[in-house]
Amino acid sequence: MDPEVAGGPDDGVRRAIEAILMVAVDPVEPNLLAQLLEMPTRRVEAVCDGLADWYEAEGRGFALVRVGGGYRFQSHPDQASWVERFVLEGQHSRLTAAALETLAIVAYKQPISRAQVSAIRGVDVDTVIRTLAQRGYIEEVSRDPGPGNALMFGTTREFLVRMGIDRLADLPSLGDFVPGPEVVEALERGLLAGPDVVDAEVPVDDRS
Amino acid sequence: MDPEVAGGPDDGVRRAIEAILMVAVDPVEPNLLAQLLEMPTRRVEAVCDGLADWYEAEGRGFALVRVGGGYRFQSHPDQASWVERFVLEGQHSRLTAAALETLAIVAYKQPISRAQVSAIRGVDVDTVIRTLAQRGYIEEVSRDPGPGNALMFGTTREFLVRMGIDRLADLPSLGDFVPGPEVVEALERGLLAGPDVVDAEVPVDDRS
């Protein structure tokens, strides 16, 4: 039997890599894996390649591929028809209320960082941001000039098209709506250097 | 060799399920899989359960689990330390003891109104309820048909997922937590010490 199956010398490494790649959203570079596992990149690559071959030989419905400079799990190409069925029928066909709110915040307050949206919504928004970006409604538009260089998101042209408007200014105005203090604070914080900086000295966001 | 590995009668089903679960973001209900694959739900469940057992027996670094009403891939719990190294973003913030107690009450007594929870905990629970709702652990599920039409709360699918269980019935029975006789006795002794006990300790003589 293949040494990757169980009990081999690389067994611990193999399991760790399987676990990490399973939860990774983007392809993971072998360098990063090597760093995490504290071993030479070449050994990581050997284990990954061995795993990929083994899945293929075992006839799994998924594959481990090297793509975009890293490794990732994906559905096996010969299962594409099933995945297509799933995508067509199984996916939620509408944005959840939470996702729509996140999109609205990005639309009206762009450019805005993930952390700012998260602070405003009071919950982790990583998955939603990813879905919105994957669907092409939002994209990375700039980087926060402050330390940390957080990625700033904005809406795309595709978004304008879907909304049936020509430019952002065509979105209905928020009017004299006053956001909550936690919102103002979250928006301010993003423009600051760091958490130590005194909030009071920052001008209130005048975009709303 | 295990029938799930290759060539068995369910081999095509197994591969399709592996491919679909690999691209799913939320747990996939067995009903949906059955619908997509055009076969009885029970067969889907049998294949999934077989797969889960097989991954475990093979010592993979990932696991297939049934949680929150569906199946999903996740990292194997014993690889937690590696995954934590990889996932830099903060894990879910922990709930306070007060929040957990409120959550337990909602979980076991649902549907339940804010006032009913409050009565059990003996404190105002507005803030806690709001936090739990914001985190997506509980939600408004109905309105009390009685006078006042109080909002009734129940737990969400997210709650099941966070608890790592498939459905509410998988929660340990509340009966398991009912205090034993020794606790009841201790409480009774503490609370019910009658006037006789007190008499002895009050300076009776001074009453004139």
Add this chain to the structure above:
Amino acid sequence: MSVTVSTTVYEGPFDLLLNLILREEVELYEVSLSTIVDAYLAELERLEVCDLEKTTEFLLIAAILVELKTRRLLPVDDRFDVDDEFGLWEERDLLLARLLECKTFRDAAVSLRRMAAEAARSSPRRAGIEDRFLHLAPDLLAGVSPVDLRAACIRALTPRPVFHVDTEHIAPIRISVADAVGELAAELPRRGSVTFRRLTAGITDRIEMVVWFLAVLELYKQGVVEIDQAASFGDIHVSWRPGAGAGDVDLVDAYEG
């Protein structure tokens, strides 16, 4: 017996009571009320911005203890009211039931925490569909208009409702039991007999009222006043014992209930 009470060790009003009672040798009677009241006051001082939930919980537990303790401290003579006594038992049973319920859910919560911690050891796969399938995915914005978006934005940015509690009743207590004992010892010999109602006329704060009541009980314990209540819920007459001098009063440094 000194019981250290810290607001950080309990959650929920019944928790403290549970902790106190279940710590075997602690008789409710022996729990020092002043320790609790002091801790409460100290906590209020410490919390520049009041954590209302915590302080309210604290107040509630203090009130429960005060109620139970006052019942035990009050003289029981043979003229006791059967209905009163029955009501007392009923109330105790209710309290016991609530404590048991509280303990049940507290243990259930511990179990939930364990389950959640165990489940958190695994992370879900959430990579989603691969790019090659994206064109198949339905348009998630179908049917969403700019007006819907505006509504969603306002919903998300609206100030969260502020948790409001009437803070009147947890205003810091201005007077300690020791202070009240001192004032009563100075005042009562002059006035002879007075009703508790009159004594506390003008006090609207319940806790302050309780403080005065405890002070009267303290004087009663020390044997310098007599207390008489003709009827249930009737006026309580407090009278200075003839012959007792203000100097006989042990001016408690810290009230030890």
